[in-house]
Amino acid sequence: MRLAAAPISWGVCEVPGWGYQLSVARVLEEAARLGLRDIEAGPPGFLPSDARAARDLMQERRMRVIGGFVTATLHRRDDLDRELGGVERQAAWLRDVGADVLVLAAASGRDGYDAPVELEEGEWRTLLAALPRAQKIARAHGLELAFHPHFGTVIETRRSIERVIAQSDVPLCLDTGHVFLGGGDPVAIARDHAARVRHVHLKDADASLAAAVRERRMGYADAVARGLFRPLGDGGVRMGDVLAELVRARYDGWAVLEQDIALRARPSDDDAPERQIARSRDFARAHIASYDVLTMGRVSVDLYPEQIGVPLAKVTTFAKSLGGSATNVAVAASRLGRRAAVITKVGADGFGDYVREALAGFGVDARHVGTDVRYRTPLVFCEIHPPDRFPLLFYREPTAPDMTITVDELPRDAIRDAQVFWTTGTGLSAEPSRSATLLALETARGMRFHDLDHRPALWAAGEDPSRWAMEAARRANVIVGNTDEMEMATGQRDPARAASALLALGAEVVVVKRGLEGASAFTIEGGVTVPGIKVDVVCGLGAGDAFGGALAHGMLAKWHLPHALAFANAAGAIVASRLACADAMPTPREVEALLANGRATSAGVA
Structure with a gap:
């Protein structure tokens, strides 16, 4: 299991009004200082859109991009070719910067992450048929696809995740925080479906805030600003058990430390995201039983x-x-x-x-x-x-x-x-x-x-x-x-x-x-x-x-x-x-x- 970083742990997000955005230089400098020289790409605009410029930037810092998060609306037949075209463009960029993994979430087609979406049977058939096409796109660019159940997308609940697992063979991105947020059990996925897990996002979550978001009593962005996602071990997700199951299964992919935060202003040295990420890093290292x-x-x-x-x-x-x-x-x-x-x-x-x-x-x-x-x-x-x-x-x-x-x-x-x-x-x-x-x-x-x-x-x-x-x-x-x-x-x-x-x-x-x-x-x-x-x-x-x-x-x-x-x-x-x-x-x-x-x-x- 290999640890990596994610820019969202520094509050870097493409959502308008999300919060104060730290510079790419500061994020990469702090990630390197933490010993996390492998990092996900972050949102569009965080790294240069020109792949060669992005690769050169990373090489100068002895770092590399391991993958990137992409969303596409996969349940609407009329839009599918256009949406998969966008996935292909992102795959080409990830390939050119030297990444390994394309992390794909099935967008709801609506703004934000707060409105629940229940797919009709025809939409389910369209989505399930789209997943092999997306996987083929990733492979054509030398990437592995990891499908990401994510709160606020059409695959967020325990039931919808179980259906994707049962009716497809697509590899998964196990995001512990989002599975928990949607009412699922990340420990059970790590235990029962380890062979399907291709990529992991490690995040803990405050149990009471998670329940408020799950029950739609609080908006997702508001909860994040209040501290929904916590350093590993500080929340309600059984992170030690998740890591134990992954170790037991000899999971050999990336485990990304991804604690979504929203910054109100430029953080002081005493309140820097780096401190929280260091705690998660230390927790993960302590619970990953063996070295490669x-x-x-x-x-x-x-x-x-x-x-x-x-x-x-x-x-x-x-x-x-x-x-x-x-x-x-x-x-x-x-x-x-x-x-x-x-x-x-x-x-x-x-x-x-x-x-x-x-x-x-x-x-x-x-x-x-x-x-x-x-x-x-x-x-x-x-x-x-x-x-x-x-x-x-x-x-x-x-x-x-x-x-x-x-x-x-x-x-x-x-x-x-x-x-x-x-x-x-x-x-x-x-x-x-x-x-x-x-x-x-x-x-x-x-x-x-x-x-x-x-x-x-x-x-x-x-x-x-x-x-x-x-x-x-x-x-x-x-x-x-x-x-x-x-x-x-x-x-x-x-x-x-x-x-x-x-x-x-x-x-x-x-x-x-x-x-x-x-x-x-x-x-x-x-x-x-x-x-x-x-x-x-x-x-x-x-x-x-x-x-x-x-x-x-x-x-x-x-x-x-x-x-x-x-x-x-x-x-x-x-x-x-x-x-x-x-x-x-x-x-x-x-x-x-x-x-x-x-x-x-x-x-x-x-």
């Missing part, structure tokens, strides 16, 4: 030279970025829409503060980032000599905080429940991190990935990295490494022979990253190789981590191995064509575009 991807291991602050092709002695300025293999993989997964977190440690210093802030900005849960007051947050300097030489200088002496993680500090419930748990070879290079890493692999119940991630400079003389790599392999389902790392672990440089040795230990999949030659994956049934993708290399650092995050994303999606490998290869190629690691991680649309046309963009990350 939880990584454990190295973190650093990477300093990249702004002068290319010169040694460190000649560099005059550096650019700062988040780094460290495990940290980068978590960021890569988050950029692809996965709920991600990292288990690591930083020092009690300004760079440690930066790590937490940067993780939050990338949408990665930082609650498992600890602090060791004895040691400084690691720094890494690099030289950039394209296309294939990027030497690193590590500042991790006498040790790094992330190497002091102990078995007692492991968040075992989070590790146990994560769908993907990812460890790295650096975590095996010294105690107490070594024992903690091995125990964490034993604790995990989801897919257990081990990235060989061999950095010789981080191993003390006399240590045996091969021994500990094989110990980790015995506890993992999926082993990932490049050719050099495979040789370190198994003594075999040939990918197939190295994979055979690791499969014999119990691994289910062995993935070998082969740079320009592509990537190979092996199981007991055989192997598959996908070719490399040629790009203009700027900096190869972080490409392997982008590959890892994308591989986890593909395997979570249950893609066939060739598809998952090709997607991961493309993600790595994109990062190789850019400067920095975490900041360069691509979005799904960027990866898909490279696979489609063979060209990577070197522009800012979306």
